[in-house]
Amino acid sequence: MPSSPSDPPAGPAGPAGPVALSVTGLAKSFGPTVALRSCTAEFRAGEVHAIMGENGSGKSTLVKILTGVHRPDAGTLVISGADGRPAPAAWPRNPGAAIRAGIMAVFQEVLVVGSRPVLENAWLGADSVLGQHLPEPGKRARAAAVFAELLGTDINLDAPASALPLSQQQACAIARVLLREPRVLILDEATSALDVATRDRLFAAIRRRRAKGMSTLFISHRMDEIGEIADRVTVLRSGESVGTLDRAEARPERLVTLMTGADHLAGGKAAHQRLDRPASAECVLRVRAVRLRPDAAPVSLELHAGEVVGLAGLEGHGQDDFLRALWEGDAGGRVLRVTGTTQTPIRSSRHAAGLGVGYVPRDRRGESLFAPLSVLENFGAVTSRADRRFGLLSHAARRARLARYRESLGVRMGKPTDLITTLSGGNQQKVIIARWLAREPRILLLNDPTRGIDLGAKRDIYALLDKLAASGVAVVMLSTEVDEHVELMDRVLVFREGTVGAVMERAELSRAALVSAFFGQEAPA
């Protein structure tokens, strides 16, 4: 293992070197959704440069463009060449091309080939299709050295990667990148899968390479990590780079203000006219200490009739698992449907549906829509029984049922027999919601129902949820949009690292408070 006396100090680097990589005016849209509007940033050799922003601010899109997964719609790239001088460069066509240009990334999702040995995982992609670029003994020794640097101990290089604990699997993915000596290292939430000791050794490894001129683009949801290692911070908001701060300026309050946008702070709350919701003590769903991850604290919840509860957090912090547990139950029977004095543990999604729970999934195309079928068929999919006349399905009955919801949800559509795919995303989502409403659920679970739909349809859905709550339905809604929580929710659970990091009541809700909680901070005063 490399010895420590020569290690550079833990603090910030000295004056940073020349530009290693810079992007200007980067823009990227996916259909109608704008992921990046205008991103400009400069990453210097010998610096650790953090990128911060809330969900949907464009961090991941930026990384995917730099690593050749997506092609941008506009923008220019400058990479320092072999002589160290920055020169305009073409966008990498695929991850292989990005790696050859010296840009290499490690992601939050642990990317290893579980069935293959650790050694092969560490050198994955280093050879061409047929040719070996390094002799085998050299590979083994260099891999062993990097693993010693990251793990502080030796590792069995011949064990299959799937046999390692998650933290060491992630070390495999990091070793793969470090072995190829990146000029620009990108860590996209890569530290979230590491244990603390391994993370500290990774930071030491980064400092060593920083001293030799490596540029690091660092994305993390942990303010303390950014404070520890970042030399500069660039903040993204709604796909735009809104500022780059030096280490000394990058105080948490300042960053939160930049991320949320000061202009939002004042208004926001009154934007949506809420119906009065009757205060109710009637508990309809009880969650007793469900553990989402083995190492995270358990989560409990009492859901009352007529309230709207939001699930918030940066993506991938357990809110999806929690919503799924409400819908499918959990193995220990700790998710209970409460009706009056009886409590029934939810055993499966089918069981939950029978107990008056409805679920609108996030991925319309994959999980809820029958693309080849009509609007009418999509609407009636789970309530065919109601359309039975003398044991046969009656289309007239189904049409009549649909007509009721079409009006109350404001679904804009042609004939009921048109294909569901002819509707806009927002109207598709309304039909899916109508499908569940037709079962008259007492509890409605929604997973980011307004993702990718237009503002008018969003407003319609908000109004609908309001009406439902007023009529006594309990709503649990996961949303990746901060504004939605501020506008709509009675209560918000903020998820962090597999558990609830903060619970906020309506009066406490603000963009700044929520975003602060995403990053594990107290709300700014």
Place this chain on the structure above:
Amino acid sequence: MIRFLRSRPYAFALVLFAALLIANIALQPSFAAPSNWPETLAIFAPFAIAALASTPAIMSGGGGIDISIGPLMTVIDMVIVAILLPHGLGAPWVVVPLCLAIGAAVGAINGMLVTALRFQPVVATLCMNFILTGLATQIEGGSTPQGSTWWTNDLANSFGPVPGGLISLAVVLAIWFALSRTAYLRNLYATGGDDATSFSAGVDVTRVRILAYTAGGLFAGVGGLALMAVLREGEASDATMYTLVALAAVALGGTAFTGKRGSFIGTLFGAGCMYLITNVLSVAHVPDTWTDAVYGGLLLFAVIFSAGLANATQARTA
């Protein structure tokens, strides 16, 4: 011993192969006689090579499969007996390179259809299957063309002391061994194991897959030669003979159709098991009317058991 068996995907096929070999020899002692080897191996070789040729596409993952191997071998058989031999082009330095080139080219086309054009592998290679079967019928014409020459007769029997079937098998295994000395097999295993991870690590997944289909086609070229040697004729109706049993041999050999786990050598043992099952049924005087049903049943049992063992191993290491 147990650990060895559990850690290899082909362990079950190996054990079953050994047991079946003993059963065959016990029921029919002459099975082991060296004088019978050339004939046994000559009949075994085309089938085993068909199975081996089907393996790389499956190992490349992403639902990879090549069901045009059988017809490809038949077309190559047909090209030799109906076109090359009648035109006096029977010399091995003409026939062998040409057959291998045809095989590799068809394999490469399959690979491009699957990767560059993103066709479903099973659909793309089914189309190729139809095209090749049709071609074989064209070449066959009205009568069944027949033919052989000195070296193909040797291939069906033996070159001096070495059985010809062993040689065609050895050629395929040698090519695979040569590939194992390059980075290719590691890239293939990684691509089959997790294509998204491999892609993001910079592996050229497209070329790895094209090469897998090309290698399969190349092996089918060798298999076509071995088939021609033993049949000495070309019949288009043979085209689909190997398609499904070859895939069964791959499964029996412990290769998962997801690509996540697999081995070339396992396919060889899988094919060996299937050959020996057929043989044992015939020497045990199972009535002809029952052979297919018993064969199918035994195979089902073997495949289920093999998959079960492999899954247990995976669950343990996961």
